[in-house]
Amino acid sequence: MGFVDLSGVRYGLSDGTTLFDEVSFRVGEGAKVALIGANGAGKTTLLDIVTGALAPDAGTVSHSGGLGVMRQLVGMREGERPLRHLAVDLAPPPVRAVAARLALAEGRMGTGDGTEKEQLAYAQALADWGEAGGYEFDVLCDTVAVAILGRPWETVKDRPLRTLSGGEQKRFALQLLLQGRDEVLVLDEPDNFLDVPAKRELEQAIRDSDKSILFVSHDREVLANAASSIVTLEAGTTWTHGGGFATWHDARAGRHERFEELRRRWDEEHQKLRELMLMYKNKAAYNSDMASRYRAAQTRLQKFEEAGPPPAPPREQDIRVKLEGGRTGKRAVICEQLELEDLTFPFDLEVWYGDRVAVLGANGTGKSHFLRLLAQGGSDPESGLSGKRRLDPVRHSGVARLGARVYPGHFSQTHEHPEFDGRTLREILWEGD
Ligand SMILES: Nc1ncnc2c1ncn2[C@@H]1O[C@H](COP(=O)(O)OP(=O)(O)O)[C@@H](O)[C@H]1O
Ligand SMILES: [Mg+2]
Structure with a gap:
């Protein structure tokens, strides 16, 4: 089984600030x-430094046993790409290397009538595909497609990623890595977009796997149930707690x-040291024999100060989210016999000013659709968000209505904001509601 080892890793941003330094830890076998x-x-x-996508400014990274990587925004913002591209991205390097060539050769065969040269290239690509473990990889894709999407690989591999929910994409990617050959997995927020049962499944899968796994999570339960040790990145460096999350707070x-x-x-x-220096200074004033001791005390103090104090403990984060509006006895949201097409049965709902309401449900039950409908101003498209941000319409029957002078703010789950492309943060905030 593989491992990852980091030693004295430093990385600075382009503006010259050091993001972290002296990062050393090991992900041991299993x-x-x-x-x-x-x-x-x-x-x-x-x-990114662990996987080699970025080079550190100092220090070393070593690993063995093949590295499988799941990025934080796996599949996001590339909605038109077919699922098989995502699969190839997650494949072992030899498979990845041949996949592009095979697709190209296949394409050429498909368009022309196949010159001898093209036929030879295709045959070679097929042979290399077999050599690289491509057929085993196809079998693995099929197993995972059946498990996650309930359909054979052949029928889903060309589906655009946007037709899969965020949770389905994550679960597909995870299973591909967990059941694949790589012995070390690096997972950046694998639990994002997962509903509660899928999170429990993820915890179990990480625990049961005999691979060595380094993962990022913000979910206390996932951390408590899946991590055997915890590396904390704070105040520009890391420290390692050799136990689980249950004992992490005390350790910190x-x-x-x-x-x-x-x-x-x-x-x-x-x-x-200061007092000593001052004492010799006084003595040296009327006893010249003391001059050398005074100088020595000065030097000691100077060296001590140059070495500097030990690092301060990291500051505690003090985040206060300010949600405005107290309870007023006025209705903010009214739904009457609201039925989201193909998603829900008709339901009624009243939300009052000042209420804080959680919408719960499994992946794919329509929570985001419901919020999007309200963000658009409900059934009446004239109210709600201005035209700057066009949201996909939500097919429904019945009524969803906002109270008088209710202007919805909308924060959506995914990072898909094509309208932000090419704009600076300043422009986006300036033009915001
Ligand atoms: N290309 C970049 N240019 C400038 N700053 C960057 C760039 N990429 C990342 N950063 C900054 O580096 C810091 C760390 O980012 P990231 O590694 O994504 O943090 P995390 O994953 O812990 O949330 C952030 O402050 C981010 O804004
Ligand atoms: Mg991140």
């Missing part, structure tokens, strides 16, 4: 290691206390 850290801490960047608190203790000791030592 270990299930979670990488956690705040948004923007650099987890995805660090995984203990670590912070040790930092504070080290800092206290440093301050005390600093104070002592």
Whole structure:
């Protein structure tokens, strides 16, 4: 079984700031290691370094046993690509290398009447495909397609990715990696878009796998149920907790206390050296024999200060989400016999100002459709979001209505925002509602 080993890894952003430094940890054989850290801490960047997509500015990364990679936004924003492209992206490198050539040769055979040269190229590509393990890979794709989509590979491999739900894409990719040959898996937020049963399935699959797995997650339950040790990326470096998530908070608190203790000791030592220096300074003023001791004390203090204090413990994040509006006894959302076509039975709903309502349901039951309908202003397209952001219409019968002067804000699950392409963050915020 494979492993990953990082030693003294440093990476800086193009603006010159160091994202992280002195990152060292090991994903041992069969270990299930979670990488956690705040948004923007650099987890995805660090995984890119592990997989070789990015080169570190310092330090080394080594691994053995073949590396399978699932990116954070697997399949997102590439909705027109067929499922087989996603599969090939996740295939072992030899298969990946031949797949493109085989598709090309196949295409040429299909269009022309097949010159001898084209036929030979096709035959060669087929032979290489077999050599690289391509047929085994096809069998694996079929197994996974049947398990996740309930259909044989031949019937689904050309489906555009956008016709699969986010959860289906993730589960497909995961199963392909878990059942594949790579002995080390690197998974960036594999639990995104998964509903609760699929998350439980993921935890189980990670636990039961004999592969070495490094994964990023923000879900406490996934962390608690799947990770055997935890690497935390914070304050520009990582530290490793050799236990599960259940004991992580205590480990972190203990670590912070040790930092504070080290800092206290440093301050005390600093104070002592200063007092010593001042004492010799006084003595040296009327006893020239003391001059060399005074100089020595000065040098010691200077060296101590140059070495600097131990690192401060990372600041606690203090995030307050401010949702405005108190309870007023006015209705904000009214649904009467609302039926989302092919998704729900008719239902009634009232949401009052100040309510906080969670919409729960399995993947594919229509939660996003429902929210999108409300974001459009409900059944009455004249109310709701302005025309800047055009949302796909939601087919429905019955009524969904917003209360008087209710202007919906809409935050959607996926990162698909074609309308953001080519615009800077400033432009997007400036023109926002
Ligand atoms: N191409 C880039 N140019 C400038 N900054 C970047 C670039 N890519 C990533 N970053 C920044 O690097 C930081 C780490 O990003 P990322 O690794 O995606 O974090 P995480 O996965 O932990 O949320 C973020 O502050 C992000 O804005
Ligand atoms: Mg990330």
